[in-house]
Amino acid sequence: MxxxxxxxxxxxxxxxxxxxxxxxxxxxxxxxxxxxxxxxxxxxxxxxxxxxxxxxxxxxxxxxxxxxxxxxxxxxxxxxxxxxxxxxxxxxxxxxxxxxxxxxxxxxxxxxxxxxxxxxxxxxxxxxxxxxxxxxxxxxxxxxxxxxxxxxxxxxxxxxxxxxxxxxxxxxxxxxxxxxxxxxxxxxxxxxxxxxxxAPKPKKTPGRKRAHPTAGDHVLTYIRHQTEAIVALDPAVRRDLPDSVHQMRVATRRLRSALRTYGKILDRGVTDPVGDELKWLAAELGIDRDQEVLDARLCARLDGLSRTLILGPVRSRLGIWSVARRGGSRRRTVGVLDGTRYLALLDSLDALLAAPPLLPAASSAPERALPRAVLKEYERLATRVGHALELPPGEDRDLAMHDARKAAKRARYAAEAAGPALGKPAKRFARRMKALQTLLGDHQDSVVARDALRTLAVQAHAAGEPGFTWGLLYGREEATAAAGERELPGVWERASRPRVRSALER
The missing domain is CATH 2.40.320.10 (Hypothetical Protein Pfu-838710-001)
Structure with missing residues (x-):
């Protein structure tokens, strides 16, 4: 035992x-x-x-x-x-x-x-x-x-x-x-x-003078750290330790984002297949993590209601629904970690770090190459936020805000990777991107929560249970999403001030 x-x-x-x-x-x-x-x-x-x-x-x-x-x-x-x-x-x-x-x-x-x-x-x-x-x-x-x-x-x-x-x-x-x-x-x-x-006595080797770190050195260091995080979190996920799936998924996404963002430094002809496998792993981890986030959100919403507003066996239905969905996702996650595809991905990451496919820009100074990559992600984000702001409330805007959220996350990760080289300007930029990402993330969570609440309401109705509480929670999620949409212009204005960009371009 x-x-x-x-x-x-x-x-x-x-x-x-x-x-x-x-x-x-x-x-x-x-x-x-x-x-x-x-x-x-x-x-x-x-x-x-x-x-x-x-x-x-x-x-x-x-x-x-x-x-x-x-x-x-x-x-x-x-x-x-x-x-x-x-x-x-x-x-x-x-x-x-x-x-x-x-x-x-x-x-x-x-x-x-x-x-x-x-x-x-x-x-x-x-x-x-x-x-x-x-x-x-x-x-x-x-x-x-x-x-x-x-x-x-x-x-x-x-x-x-x-x-x-x-x-x-x-x-x-x-x-x-x-x-x-x-x-x-x-x-x-x-x-x-x-x-x-x-240990056997080591053989003496002549020392070598270390040159100043290049843009490639910084990117590879970041990739190595995220790879090590995935490996280190593996046993924690298997043991079902708190937040382990989330942290492993974040490391996977950060790693994939770096490979895509810094395509002028690492040859994407080599890294894209690795990125595809990282996308697969993040999606598999997301099955368990997304349910975990959804459970926490719905339970918090329910806890915020007074007893007089909870009609019917709401908590028991939510619990049964959650356990059924999480049980299957948990088994699937462990199965992924036991699979040959996952182990092959870890081997490919080791191989990439052992023989990195560096491009000519990798040898340049980090102060030149890294800001360009970060600002390119910023431009992509600006386009997506602008598109979302042009749309009226509804499904199309929900999808556009979700796309903007993914772009904000990628811009944030790009700045975090550049942080050790670029210092405070990159860190400030990353904080602003995180604030925007948090707002857009809460909006997306409300979209997912409303879909789940509708499913639960349909199940309750079929069982002859009151649907009042489910409808009330649905309405509150609608209000949360609407508030986020009203806040978006102001949050974006603060995140996109000219001095934010100029600090990186110095």
């Missing part, structure tokens, strides 16, 4: 001759209870290129101790990791294999390091005997499981916070340890230290 645990711990160097000081009286610690010594034998797995450890991820099969089995750890922040556990088995469990697939692709994982540890465990408890933290002194021997690797040995101290305990306890314990000459370990994990201390 899969188990997930939030691990909050700190690691310390145990120098020769240093002893763990008495911790009783520290921040509510009433006693230190010895729990015995455990023999642990762990084999750590990774790809041949060590893709997992490069992203701070550890995968191991460990015997011994009270939690033997397969352990997969994802970094959350400094000193905090999510540990996912599976029972002991000879082969990597299917669940964990899926969670690392965006890194491993079709290569699988192999043993890289074996750690044999003798763990002296002590429980730090309060005056009621409740566990506050676990302190362990680990004597570790590491062996690199390769023909060119070596061995290493060290002793370290770990202090892991108990569930629901106050994190401030770790600060108090660290203060006492430091006074005893025990200092924080520079290694992020045992695996990282083992790899560093058992």
């Amino acid at each position: 899969v188990q997930t645990k939030r691990e909050i711990e700190r690691k310390y160097e145990a120098a020769s001759g240093a002893e763990v000081p008495d911790l009783t009286g520290v921040s509510g610690i009433a006693d230190v209870v010895a729990r015995g010594v455990a023999e642990l034998d762990a084999v750590y797995y990774d790809t041949a290129e060590l893709r997992l450890v490069a992203d701070g991820i550890t995968l191991r099969r460990r015997t011994g101790g009270g939690d033997e089995g397969w352990h997969l750890k994802f970094p959350v922040s400094a000193g905090i990791r999510d540990e996912i556990r599976e029972p002991l088995a000879d082969t990597l469990p299917r669940t964990l294999s899926g969670l690392v697939r965006s890194r491993t692709r079709g290569t699988g994982v192999v043993p890289v390091v074996r750690l044999v540890s003798k763990r002296d465990v002590r429980h730090l408890v309060d005056d009621q005997g409740e566990l506050l933290a676990e302190l362990s002194v680990d004597s570790v021997r590491a062996e690199r499981v390769t023909s060119d690797g070596g061995t290493a040995a060290w002793t370290e101290i770990e202090v892991e916070l108990a569930d629901d305990a106050d994190p401030m306890l770790l600060d108090a314990v660290e203060k006492r340890l430091r006074k005893a000459g025990i200092t924080p370990s520079p290694a992020t994990s045992k695996l990282a230290r083992a790899l560093a201390e058992t």
